[in-house]
Amino acid sequence: MMTPSSRQDELYEETAARHAPALERLARSYELDPDKRKDLLQEIHLALWRSFAGFAAQCSLRTWVYRVAHNVAASHVMRHRRLASRRMVSLDEIADMPSAVDHESVAGQQNALDRIYILIHRLNPPERQVMLLYLEGLDAASIGEVTGISAGNVAIRIHRIKKILAERFRQGGNDGR
Amino acid sequence: MGDDIRDQWQNQNGEAFRMSADEIRQRIEEVNANVYGRNRIIHRMGPIMGFLTILLGIWLLIEGRDPLARVGWALLLGSFALGFYRGAAFRRATKTAVQRAEEMGDVGSVEFFKGQLERLRDFHSGARYWPSLLLCVAGVTLAGHQSRNFVIATIALTSVIAPLIFRMTRQYQHQLDEINRLQDL
Numbered sequence: 455m456m457t458p459s460s461r462q463d464e465l466y467e468e469t470a471a472r473h474a475p476a477l478e479r480l481a482r483s484y485e486l487d488p489d490k491r492k493d494l495l496q497e498i499h500l501a502l503w504r505s506f507a508g509f510a511a512q513c514s515l516r517t518w519v520y521r522v523a524h525n526v527a528a529s530h531v532m533r534h535r536r537l538a539s540r541r542m543v544s545l546d547e548i549a550d551m552p553s554a555v556d557h558e559s560v561a562g563q564q565n566a567l568d569r570i571y572i573l574i575h576r577l578n579p580p581e582r583q584v585m586l587l588y589l590e591g592l593d594a595a596s597i598g599e600v601t602g603i604s605a606g607n608v609a610i611r612i613h614r615i616k617k618i619l620a621e622r623f624r625q626g627g628n629d630g631r
Numbered sequence: 632m633g634d635d636i637r638d639q640w641q642n643q644n645g646e647a648f649r650m651s652a653d654e655i656r657q658r659i660e661e662v663n664a665n666v667y668g669r670n671r672i673i674h675r676m677g678p679i680m681g682f683l684t685i686l687l688g689i690w691l692l693i694e695g696r697d698p699l700a701r702v703g704w705a706l707l708l709g710s711f712a713l714g715f716y717r718g719a720a721f722r723r724a725t726k727t728a729v730q731r732a733e734e735m736g737d738v739g740s741v742e743f744f745k746g747q748l749e750r751l752r753d754f755h756s757g758a759r760y761w762p763s764l765l766l767c768v769a770g771v772t773l774a775g776h777q778s779r780n781f782v783i784a785t786i787a788l789t790s791v792i793a794p795l796i797f798r799m800t801r802q803y804q805h806q807l808d809e810i811n812r813l814q815d816l
Contacts (some may be wrong), residue, residue, distance in 0.1 A: 467719050474647035477705040479640070481648075495648045495709020500662065501732035503655045508733035521733060524740035529731075532747050544809060560736060570636065580741045580810055589640040604816060 465506040469519050476590050477523055483574045484527040484585055494530050501526045511598060514600045520587065528579050530608075542578040545585075545614045549621075566623060573622065584611045650798035673722070681800070703773025713777055717759045724750050745810050752803035755796055764793065 471524055485491040505522045532620070546607070574582055576600060580601065587597040598605040636724065650658070688708040695701040754760070768789045775781040 466652060466655070470647075470649040475643070475645075476651045478645060478647050479643060492648070494769060496650070496658070499648070499650050500655055500658055503652070503736065504659065504661075504732035513736075518736040519745075521738065521740055522735045525734075525735040525738065525743045528740065529742045529747065531804065545805045566636070566639060570640065578806065578809065579744050580813055583740050589637055592643060598742060602742045607813065610687060623636065 462503055462506040463517065464500075466503045468515065469502055472490065473519050475517070477519075479574060479590075480523050480527060482584060483571065483582065484531060484541075484573065486571075487570065490534075494527060497530065498523050498526045500510060516597045520592075524583050524586075524600065527537050534587060543576055544578055545618065548573065548576065549614060549618050569622070573618075584608060585615050588612050588615055641683065658745070677719070681712075681715065684708065693781075697777070700775050703770045703776065706766045707770030707774060710770055713759055713763040717754070717763060720752070720759075721754045731757050741810060741814065742751050745807060748803050748807050748810070752800055752807065755803070756800035764789075 477495065479489050481495040481498065485494050502519060502522050509518055552601070574585060577585060580603075583601050584597055584603070587600055588611075592600070594603045594608040597603075597608045597612075601608070603611075685708070688704055691704040692701050695704065738746075768785065771785050772782050775785070
């Protein structure tokens with residue numbers, strides 16, 4: 455019979471094999487500083503391993519992994535008190551912002567991915583989560599399962615995300631290639 | 632356009648971080664040892680500090696000749712007690728992410744974030760915060776009422792700090808309102 459610890463090891467191995475690159479991208483989306491990002495990533499991996507002791511397969515492993523990872527990352531943001539000190543915006547506000555603001559803030563950034571990261575860092579954590587999960591390829595129902603927002607509501611957010619990405623990257627010339 | 636960007640996003644280069652199960656166990660032991668050590672210090676120092684504060688308060692209440700100052704010291708003691716209780720309750724509620732890992736997988740990420748915001752908002756403005764601040768300011772003012780400059784400085788400091796904390800609380804509440812809107816849509 456499998457011991458709880460070996461089951462944790464097995465689930466962790468499976469997670470690392472399947473989701474390690476996505477977790478790396480998630481950490482980068484929450485933390486720009488490379489040293490702090492490494493700490494955050496390590497914290498996510500520790501939390502995941504530990505969380506598997508309570509994993510009863512009531513949701514998919516992927517949903518569980520994303521929930522834990524986003525919750526650890528949100529705790530990281532709270533701990534560093536960035537919420538009160540720096541104003542984060544919603545998708546609606548991002549959409550309403552003149553593109554010139556973005557062009558100023560990305561001066562020197564040629565890479566489309568760098569521009570996406572800058573966009574993500576400006577978003578408040580709940581909508582940042584929706585955008586990240588969309589970029590990771592999850593559909594509205596799966597994003598709803600991870601975040602706890604209704605699938606219909608997620609679909610509205612995705613529609614806005616697509617619109618913002620299309621507008622921003624069309625303006626950026628070849629960036630969207 | 633959206634699919635192009637998603638492909639680009641998912642195909643980013645870079646080495647993915649991962650740990651071995653043994654490394655994880657070792658790090659968790661270290662984290663637990665750190666948390667245990669910190670809690671042990673807090674649990675040992677808390678009663679000692681509380682006891683010393685009560686002794687000081689009793690001495691000031693008995694020895695103090697000025698009745699207003701004695702009331703001030705009594706209020707200040709009440710404020711310390713309330714502040715300590717608030718801090719202890721907040722610490723209990725905000726365990727480290729690794730400590731809370733097992734419950735994290737069962738909670739939707741937006742709900743989890745909302746819970747954290749509510750705790751922070753309540754810490755800065757909850758039912759225990761304003762009485763604690765009021766007791767502290769009244770206590771300091773009465774305890775030092777013989778010095779006009781001291782009283783003016785206390786009132787000036789409070790009038791700077793209180794709006795800042797109020798503003799911080801409003802920022803948390805604003806974010807909570809946005810999340811509620813997001814969930815209600």
